[in-house]
Amino acid sequence: MCSEAVRGRLVHSPGQTPVCPARHTLTEARALVNGKTVGASQVELYLVEIHPGGEGLEDRHPGCEHGFFILDGEGEAYVEGERFTLRPEDSLFIPPGARHSVRPAGAQSLKMIVFMAPQR
Template sequence: MTRESNPAEAVQKIALQDVTPNRRRGGDIRVLLSPKTVGSSTGFMGILTLAPGEYVSEHYHPYSEEFLYAVRGTVEARVEDKKLAVGAGEGIMIPKGLRHRVTNTGVDTAVLVFHLCPLAPRPELGHVDTEALPHPDAVGPEVGGR
């Protein structure tokens, strides 16, 4: 029986500790489930960890909506000129094309789950930076999910 005839064969598990962090845009960004890691075709999902005071630099996604869910801690999500406090157990959806930045405003490490969909036509089109990166020379996989 092939994967095509048995879709359950395509199910894969990815462990957070097995994913290399991307720190270029700030914090610890790890894409777990993506076209590159599991062959997804519609979007990607990962974990963002921010120490107190850390942030993910401002950017936007021309093709994707971004969903953020706070598992632990408190962050401020600035979407365009609107600021939203997002605490553990809360989530937000950022419509495609809107500039956004996420900052840990709390005293504890913040952990968020993110999901973006649909995918951009090519990875390099999925993310547009609108401010200087905090760690432009950091080595790690590109966040774009592929």
């Protein structure tokens, strides 16, 4: 029998209360994997939806790798001033400490998985 320390943990996304993260507008983020949801110690994973007119304002995360996997919608991101067009099934990696921002393009929400490792 497995001890509690090595057991898997299931998180049902709709059961997580969405929050608008700091430095974001018109954004809903649901924590999927982090220290609070499953006891993770090395990674954070979120389901994020940025609604039209919203954005993730310029930010940086020293000592933390960061990235997006686009599920639905289109958007644009900037990493250290370089523009990236985001479409479904695209991944964008953001190195530790890099200035970055993200927003939907057009009238559709941008839905994505956001990761950070190690945790902030």
